[in-house]
Amino acid sequence: MIDLQMVRAAWANRFNTDGREKLIRDYVVLLNQVVWQRQASFFAAAVLAALYFDPISTFASYALVVVTEMLDLMLARKSNAWDGRDPVVGRKILRGIAVNTVLSAVAISIFSINIAVQQTSGGHFTPLFFLFSASLFAAMYNSQMVGILLLRLSIYGAAFLFIAFLDVYRYFPPLSSPVWLEFFTIIFVLYFIVDISAKFYRNYQDRLDQMKLLEAENERTKVALEIKSQFLSTVSHELRTPLTSIIGGLDLVNNGVLGEVPENLRPVIGVAAKNGHRLASLIDDLLDLQKIEAGEIVFHLKPIDANDLVADAVESTIGYADKLGLRVATVPCGDACRFMGDRSRMIQVMNNLLSNALKFSKPGGTVTVRVETRGSRVRILVEDEGVGIPSGANERVFGRFSQVDSSDIRKVGGTGLGLNITKQIVERHHGMIDYISELGVGSTFFIEFERLTGKDGINAGASPDVASGTTV
Ligand code: ADP
Numbered sequence: 001m002i003d004l005q006m007v008r009a010a011w012a013n014r015f016n017t018d019g020r021e022k023l024i025r026d027y028v029v030l031l032n033q034v035v036w037q038r039q040a041s042f043f044a045a046a047v048l049a050a051l052y053f054d055p056i057s058t059f060a061s062y063a064l065v066v067v068t069e070m071l072d073l074m075l076a077r078k079s080n081a082w083d084g085r086d087p088v089v090g091r092k093i094l095r096g097i098a099v100n101t102v103l104s105a106v107a108i109s110i111f112s113i114n115i116a117v118q119q120t121s122g123g124h125f126t127p128l129f130f131l132f133s134a135s136l137f138a139a140m141y142n143s144q145m146v147g148i149l150l151l152r153l154s155i156y157g158a159a160f161l162f163i164a165f166l167d168v169y170r171y172f173p174p175l176s177s178p179v180w181l182e183f184f185t186i187i188f189v190l191y192f193i194v195d196i197s198a199k200f201y202r203n204y205q206d207r208l209d210q211m212k213l214l215e216a217e218n219e220r221t222k223v224a225l226e227i228k229s230q231f232l233s234t235v236s237h238e239l240r241t242p243l244t245s246i247i248g249g250l251d252l253v254n255n256g257v258l259g260e261v262p263e264n265l266r267p268v269i270g271v272a273a274k275n276g277h278r279l280a281s282l283i284d285d286l287l288d289l290q291k292i293e294a295g296e297i298v299f300h301l302k303p304i305d306a307n308d309l310v311a312d313a314v315e316s317t318i319g320y321a322d323k324l325g326l327r328v329a330t331v332p333c334g335d336a337c338r339f340m341g342d343r344s345r346m347i348q349v350m351n352n353l354l355s356n357a358l359k360f361s362k363p364g365g366t367v368t369v370r371v372e373t374r375g376s377r378v379r380i381l382v383e384d385e386g387v388g389i390p391s392g393a394n395e396r397v398f399g400r401f402s403q404v405d406s407s408d409i410r411k412v413g414g415t416g417l418g419l420n421i422t423k424q425i426v427e428r429h430h431g432m433i434d435y436i437s438e439l440g441v442g443s444t445f446f447i448e449f450e451r452l453t454g455k456d457g458i459n460a461g462a463s464p465d466v467a468s469g470t471t472v
Contacts, residue, residue, distance in 0.1 A: 021084040022208075024093055026144045028079045031072060034141060039069065045130050046111075052126075053118045061111040068104035075100055097148055105152045108134050109159035116163040120170075123182050124163050128189070131156055131163070135193045143200035153197060160190055225293075232290045240283045247276040285417040289400070292424050299342040299428060303452055306337040306371045306378050313350030314369060317358065325363040328354070333371035337378045339449035345425050350380070352418040353445050357384035360443070373451060381446040389437040397435065398423050 046062035075096045082089050112127035112134075119126070135156045142149040164186040173179045250273040252258050254266075261269060291297045314328050321328050350369075357367040365385040372379045389397060389404055396402045401416040419433075426433045426447050437443035 021090060023144045024079055024082075024090065024097070025084075027097065027142065027148070028076045030141045030144070032076050034137070035069075035073070038137065041133065042066070042069075049111075049115050049126070053115055057114050057118075058111075061107065061114045064107035065104070065111055068100060068107045071100050071103065097145070098151065101142075101148050101152050102155065105134075105155035109155055109162075113159055113162060116166055123178075124166070127163055128160070128186065131159055132189060132193070136196070139193065139197035139200050143197065143204045146201055149197055149201065153193065156193075157190055160186055229290050229294050232286060236283050236287045236290070240280070240287070243276060243280055243283065247273065247280060250276055282415045282417075285415050285421060288421050289417060292421065292428075297345075297425075297428070299345060301340045301342055301429075303338045304341045304343055304346060306339065306380055307332040309343070309346055309350060310369050310371055310380060313347055313354060316347075316351065317354045320355065321358055321367070324358055324361070326358055326361050327366040328358075329366055329368040331368060331370040333373055333378070335373045336451070336453070337371050337373060338452040339378050339429075339431075340452065341429050341449065345429075349422045349425055349447060350382075352422045353382040353447070356418065357382050357386065357443070357445070360384060361386035365442075374448070376451050376453075377448050378451045379446050379448045381444050383442065383444040385442040388439040388441050389435065389443055390439050398433075 042062065042065055046058060046065075049062075050058045075093065078089075078096070079093045082093060084090070109131070112131045115127040115130075116124045135153060138149060138152045138156070142152060164183045167173075167179045168183055171177070171179060250269060253261060253269055254273050288297075310330055310332065314330055317328065354367065354369070361367060361384045367385075368381075368383045370379075370381045370383070372381065393404045396404050398419050399416070400420045403416045423433050429449060431447055431449040433445070433447045435443055435445040
């Protein structure tokens with residue numbers, strides 16, 4: 001038994017892949033775009049013609065034009081309501097467009113011919129001009145459907161020829177008469193209209209081709225991105241799991257938990273563990289980046305006290321700071337310094353800023369973390385007295401896999417991904433991140449968020465000795 005649904009779907013598909021749906025929509029959109037402009041020019045033409053010619057026949061033929069315009073509007077409404085699926089509706093609309101085209105072109109031709117018939121001397125500039133502008137309108141706005149355009153232009157062409165022959169028929173003038181001159185000029189104008197219509201049509205086709213190319217390109221890019229992110233995610237997960245046990249094992253050996261490590265093995269195991277940690281952080285960064293790109297990161301937003309956040313983040317870096325011989329100072333804020341954020345992601349942001357500040361500091365230096373309010377915003381600043389960043393390096397600082405000094409990877413490690421991820425996390429919190437820096441003097445990175453006010457904004461963690469700063 002024939003599956004009617006399937007037949008319908010196949011037809012729908014054929015109809016759509018033919019591109020006719022797009023043509024109909026483009027046609028209707030363009031027609032609607034200039035609807036008032038068209039009405040105004042028709043009305044002006046009718047008033048003008050009524051002043052100099054028989055007003056009754058002028059307004060009667062103008063009324064015909066208005067009726068066909070209304071039919072066009074009804075058709076536009078029908079086509080807007082069409083979801084592009086049912087080909088039967090599509091074909092009905094197409095038929096409607098064809099019928100309306102004939103009616104409207106005939107009405108406009110009658111309007112022009114009516115004037116021409118009443119003009120017994122001085123040529124037919126007025127009706128010819130009306131026909132000419134109607135043809136130009138058609139060439140500009142009907143070029144999506146060449147069949148419809150040809151239909152309209154053929155009717156106008158017939159009206160043009162009728163007006164051209166009118167005086168020849170009336171006066172049978174010799175070939176030297178201006179009546180013939182007008183006749184040949186009209187033929188020339190007709191050629192011009194056909195030529196210009198062909199140009200509009202070709203332009204429209206070129207635009208369609210370009211759009212198809214862009215769409216195909218877009219599809220290819222989407223597929224490539226999807227494959228890339230799947231590949232990245234699979235590789236990262238496959239690497240991350242075994243790496244965790246390798247690092248765990250090495251750390252146990254390194255810390256002497258499994259017994260005394262022979263002196264000659266210590267450096268080798270130390271390097272292996274360090275590189276293992278490096279690899280793990282690169283994989284974590286890649287996983288984060290992929291999740292952010294795929295929009296898979298869900299932020300659990302809750303009110304966060306900026307002072308608490310800073311205290312937690314600083315505490316977790318004490319070991320690293322000690323190892324590098326650096327001090328970390330905090331200057332909490334005295335006001336209510338709460339903002340909405342995902343706590344674990346905010347810790348990640350702070351860790352990145354702090355570890356950078358420590359990494360790029362000179363031994364003996366201090367890294368200061370301040371929390372401030374700035375009007376309706378909370379700002380957290382991480383200041384260091386380190387190497388600083390040259391001006392104009394913003395793109396490299398926040399870029400992917402990029403470092404300001406390409407030898408940093410060897411000197412201080414890092415992937416060049418941390419700040420890129422940090423920036424994306426901050427921006428997803430509707431916050432901002434930036435820095436000020438002076439080469440050789442130090443850098444201050446800061447993040448800023450909208451401050452919570454009211455009950456949620458009560459600062460539970462602010463200490464009274466705000467300005468003194470706490471050294472950890
Ligand atoms: P990395 O993993 O290399 O630290 P980041 O994205 O965190 O990557 O930082 C990118 C680059 O920005 C760093 O390699 C460094 O060149 C520069 N940078 C970041 N923070 C500081 C800082 N506090 N002082 C000097 N340079 C910095």
